[in-house]
Amino acid sequence: MTLGTGRPKIAVPITGKTASEIIEQAKTIASKTPDLVEWRIDFYEDVTDAQQLVTTGKQLHDTLGSIPILTTFRTKGEGGELQLSDDQYFEICKTVITAGFTDALDVERYHDEASVKALVNKAHENQVVVIMSNHDFDKTPDQTDIVGRLTSMVELGADVAKMAVMPQSADDVLTLLAATNQAHQELDQPLITMSMGDLGKVSRISGEVFGSCLSFGSVGAGSAPGQISLDDLRHDLNDLKLS
Template structure:
């Protein structure tokens, strides 16, 4: 399996890398949260730009992104506009979605850009091509807040992301009970062991919190923690997440 480089970070080797989201509304709030991160251990910062009050002003987005880049130093940035249909804060037209993600990639200030894989194949291919042309990484994503698909469907979605050329396929689902969590973990290990040639990210949201801790064993290469406000159900404080993952990592090394 090939790894993916985000700035100075190698994704797909060692323990899962920890992503922490910024969900502030204003530029001032975004930069204040980024400064707060200096007190915590994390690997990647995700800017959830769909929370941003000026998200539809591309010049302001790029200006804030540049300031965020300066504040975070060498910490990689994942830029994400999560659409309302996949649990985000706002709707956006396909053309505006493509234009925003392309502009961000071309700015050079984000290291990776999230692309929702079920936004229409033509749009997705254009977005992936534009982001890759700018030399940036594509995180292909899909979020199911209504339930947990079958194991075969989860694998199908991840393989579609891989086949379309995303660098890191990602899926998040919602469990209705322990069996759904087991389904997600079983799909993860089968994808990682039998189909994936690149890092993948999987998680069961809400009460599937165990999946945010045990990715190293099942094959998920990244996970999400929180400093204050969460961006999805089930995210736990980053310091607690790191402690639990370190315990698991040491156990797996024995």
């Protein structure tokens, strides 16, 4: 699977709290054949147990077969489920990188930059793709700020730069779309952007026009406000595809 070409790809999140819930969700999701699965390990109750994390990750990999895995620990400050220190966050990410079960890792942009760079290098040494991210659940920054954040991710070595924002108005959604279009023209790396909530749903289906290469759809429980079901999202993206 190649991000950044053709129709935006679709990722479906797994948010199970136990190993058995995770594997059951994976079986259901695999039957729907999304392009990518995002394992939200901040939902997993044993995420801080390295051995259990690796064991479950390998079971998940086996269950999904050829479907690529993006592994994400979303910190509390960016909308995640569990409060961790930066040291704990980076240790969990390192465990994921070296375990061999994931194809890509989400790395949050706004941690210590030296630690972020070191994590990016370690991921690349282990052939793990880095999707660097920033999530603003309170507001939509201005267009220059959004483009600047995405640009800084690329400068830090991201293979894909991701930004999610919360709109308070239709103008905010337009700001996110304009920023996406600008960054898509200025940066070589693929981008993932979205405006969250009901107001922002249009941004989840218009990526092919504005330059966002991946959209997140749900099978069962979603992981963020405004996610559209996989079946509906697939239909919408196909309807809006460029000839």
